[in-house]
Amino acid sequence: MKYQILAKDGRAKRAVVETVHGTIQTPVFMNVGTVGAIKGAVSTDDLRGIGTQVELSNTYHLHVRTGDKLIKELGGLHKFMNWDRPILTDSGGFQVFSLAGLRKIKEEGVYFNSHIDGHKIFMGPEESMQIQSNLGSTIAMAFDECAPHPCTREYMENSVARTVRWLERCKAEMARLNSLPDTVNPHQLLFGINQGGTFEDIRIAHADTISAMDCDGYAIGGLAVGESHEEMYRILDVTVPHLPENKPTYLMGVGTPANILESVDRGVDFFDCVYPTRNGRHGHVYTNHGKLNLFNEQFAKDMRPIEEGCQCPACRSYSRAYIRHLLKAKEMLGMRLCVLHNLYFYNTMMTEIREAIENHSYAEYKARKLEGVTGNYKDKQN
């Protein structure tokens, strides 16, 4: 992997990441496809049409459902989904901690029950690396504990200490897997994950420790789990400077357009979030005049596209009135069009962000975009 910073504007980084599956232009928003497909009937062919750079797949879901061994046998996730650009897989940890029923955390890993059929599963650092190696993703994430929020200082100290030990084991296991003759992607990259909740000193100490462990990139996990946006920005302010500037910085599970704009300004260059897909499925669409709820009566006769000038497959062909009709009639097409627009909106915002950093006009761009995305549509119309 090669990470090269092309421009900086304040703390905002504009970089390129060369991978075995092609180049990633950052800042980048990864599009989340939980079980090897973007929810909302969106295919990898569609992703190519809306400017998606990186697809994110969920290790836990693919493990308990179709099975990573089967996917390896079929040539890996890229071949299975017909996607030749980068894929990032999460470690499965977050899903284990948020979805699984009874679970027990031990030094060796986590014992839990499948959320589908309840059968007992064990996942530790080695198992997570093995599953992600079977999937053959471009970037694998280290197996960590996303500690509950809030938790005691003592709990957090024990948790991040174990996460450091787990990262050592992840690194060793990935090195072993990448050297095997039948590995799907022998160039698989590993990102470590910083934890520590909202304890600044724990975050910093942990960031320093893992930075010394020479991962291919570093994520900040355990944010956007219930703390305020201000707390999140504060943690970024203190933590990002303790992660290597010459490697990708990934803020996991974030967030709203405003969150992304603020986090880019704090040095983050990788993002992922289910908001654009989940909101799209509920008829909530992003525009530069605020978010619209297309179920609202006010759009019943509105023959304009979701956003004037938007070049997404929804806006190029269909009106707010028609999409509202589809949503009300529970036609899947309504959800699909909203999801396509939202992903296109996010992907396009990232393009704008990259251009603004290149032009050293990020502060100005951010102020203008923030005003737009947080605007109240009704007010703007009047």
Place this chain on the structure above:
Amino acid sequence: MKYQILAKDGRAKRAVVETVHGTIQTPVFMNVGTVGAIKGAVSTDDLRGIGTQVELSNTYHLHVRTGDKLIKELGGLHKFMNWDRPILTDSGGFQVFSLAGLRKIKEEGVYFNSHIDGHKIFMGPEESMQIQSNLGSTIAMAFDECAPHPCTREYMENSVARTVRWLERCKAEMARLNSLPDTVNPHQLLFGINQGGTFEDIRIAHADTISAMDCDGYAIGGLAVGESHEEMYRILDVTVPHLPENKPTYLMGVGTPANILESVDRGVDFFDCVYPTRNGRHGHVYTNHGKLNLFNEQFAKDMRPIEEGCQCPACRSYSRAYIRHLLKAKEMLGMRLCVLHNLYFYNTMMTEIREAIENHSYAEYKARKLEGVTGNYKDKQN
């Protein structure tokens, strides 16, 4: 409207229909979009990509849901759906008789309750024409009674006599509506509908009567409602010769690929059916080696497309194994891909049918295709 027969092969007709929304090449399979969208997240942009000539919309659904008055206000169904090719609307009669709760048939029309909220609705010939005029479809269907199957001879005689009187009223009302200054489509066409169940003499007498009434085309209704395929073919054998050869002949709600192949051979040139969409949503896909159920375990590792050589959006990019994975994971994308394949399969079959008639090789083509579509996949593989 201009209907021109380009070729005949036995009783099979190969024709073109010129409409205000473009030319229809027949035999044609119309793709059913119940509430102004093809179920399975398929858009009109998608239809353009899979060779759809005519979209069929359901008058009853659009009336009770979004409302034909709103659609007229927005410029009609073509503009609403962004589809500039022909649209055929049914009369609403079939849905009233099959979906609505309590209903009462009177000389003036039908009183019934909405299947959505139970509110009382009246629909007679004039109302059906008004709704279809508001939608502005290319072809409107006459309001008829689709009599229950089976029913007594007496019931059927009364029913078709009333359907003739209703057709007179439909014609008069459509002429009036087409002459109004604010009509969405002043060139709207009207197809009459032949009824009579499986009573051959009633079918023939009714066909003779409506043929003299100079409609733009004629449909055969009340088939595929529970009678055997052989009965249906027998009724076509006796009825089609009593409908004008120099006008379109439309067999409503039919059917399987085999039904279509047999009916083309009996002079039918318009078809519609929910099978390809409904089957697709359940993972049942058509091939030239029989129908496959993609939920079956045998496809778990099958990296071939649904059908080798198929140029549909599903087969060009995705494998049976991946689509099966999507279906099992309840991802909408699985349904969408199956529906796209099935519609493409039907549309492509119609192209093959037209070529075979032009080449005067329809009998040979039909025999070969019938063997393919009715084949048992498993047998063919071994």
